[in-house]
Amino acid sequence: MSMRGKGKGGAEHEIIVKRRSKKGHDEAHGGAWKVAFADFTLAMMALFMVLWIVQPRLELTNPAFGNEDSNPLVDGGAGVFDGTSTSPLELDGVPIRQAQAEPPREREADSAEDGSRRYGSSAELQALAALMKDVAKEVDALANLEVEVVPQGLRILIKDDRERFMFERGSAVLDPHFRTLLARLAAVLAKVDNKLIISGHTDATAYRSAGGYDNWNLSGDRALRARNVLVASGLPAAAVLQVTAQADVMPLKPDEPQSGVNRRVEILLLTDSAEGLYRELFGDSYQQVRFSQEGARYRSGS
Structure with missing residues (x-):
């Protein structure tokens, strides 16, 4: 803007007035903050993308990630006390190691140091039966x-035939033919590590003497006599777990008791399982009744 005026002495001169526009504070910074905010937003999006991509890989590589059943840190999760956790915990810097499975026990050898053998499978027992028949x-x-x-x-059954009786009628006197048979069986059984039970059986014909000797006594004496012959012929005495009297209560022909x-x-x-059952029934583990002046009470064996 220009204007004219007079100075001293009447001379005119031109006055020029310049007006400068005052820029605002926003115009001084311009749009730089918008660029910074855009960069920040882009960085956050990139971070979320990375996390989104990594998440599935964590689930694949860590079996305990996000799985309540296998995560020991989740209430109700398995693995803390039962040893099935896939990730150890640390308490005060001491790691809790996973429970190690016991190494498989080696199968017991069929043959003992003395050369005897334990029979268990059906095939082994069949082979032993064939040997006894031979x-x-x-x-x-x-x-x-x-x-x-x-x-x-x-089950080894020794019985009479039409021509020969194992014992004399009404006695425990053993026939020589059956003594020979028992002696040969003893040679086979001496090499067997399984335990034995020997039982005597009679028919239902009543046998009574003046002293009260009956079929129970007779069957028991016959079983004991057979045991003694077996032991005298080489069977280890410890091989026999029990000698029993059955009288006529277990007939082979129930319809013909006599x-x-x-x-x-x-x-x-006996097989191992049958021997175990026997020991449970008659060993120290069964409950016993103790009688005293105070009365009867049960005692469980150790």
């Missing part, structure tokens, strides 16, 4: 021997 055949006693594989082990077929001596060769 032994009976050698002494012409095949008609007096029956061998059968049963769930409890091997038949001579029911007279016999049985040897039961």
Whole structure:
């Protein structure tokens, strides 16, 4: 803007007035803050993208990630006390290691140091039965021997035939033919590590003497006599767990209780499971009744 005026002496001169526009504070900074904010937003988006991509990989590589059933830190999760946790915990800097499974135990050898062998499988028992039949055949006693594989082990049945009785009638006197058979069986059983139960059986014909000797006594004496012959012929005494009297309560022919077929001596060769059951029934672990002046009370064996 220009204007004219007079100075001293009447001379005119031109006055120029310049007006400058006053810029605002916003115009001084311009749009730089918008660029910074855009950069920040882009960086955050990039961070979220990275986290979104990494998340599935964590779930794949860490079995305990996000799984309540296997995460020991989640209430109700398995693995803290049962040893199944896949990630150890640290308490005061001491790691809790996972429970290590016990190494598989080596299978017990079938043969003992003394050369005896323990039979367990059905095939092994069948082979032992065939061996006993061969032994009976050698002494012409095949008609007096029956061998059968049963769930409890091997059932060896020694019985009369039409021509020969194992014991004299009404006594425990053993016939020489059956003594030979028992001696040959003892040679086989001496090499067997399984335990034995020997039982005596009679028919239902009543046997009574003046002293009260009956079929129970007779069957028990016959079983004990067979046991003594076996032991004298080489069977270890510790191989026999029990000698029992059965009288006529376990006939082979229930419909013919007085038949001579029911007279016999049985040897039961026990499997490991059957022996274990026997020891539970008759060993220290069963409950016993103790009688005293205060009365009867049960005591559980250790």
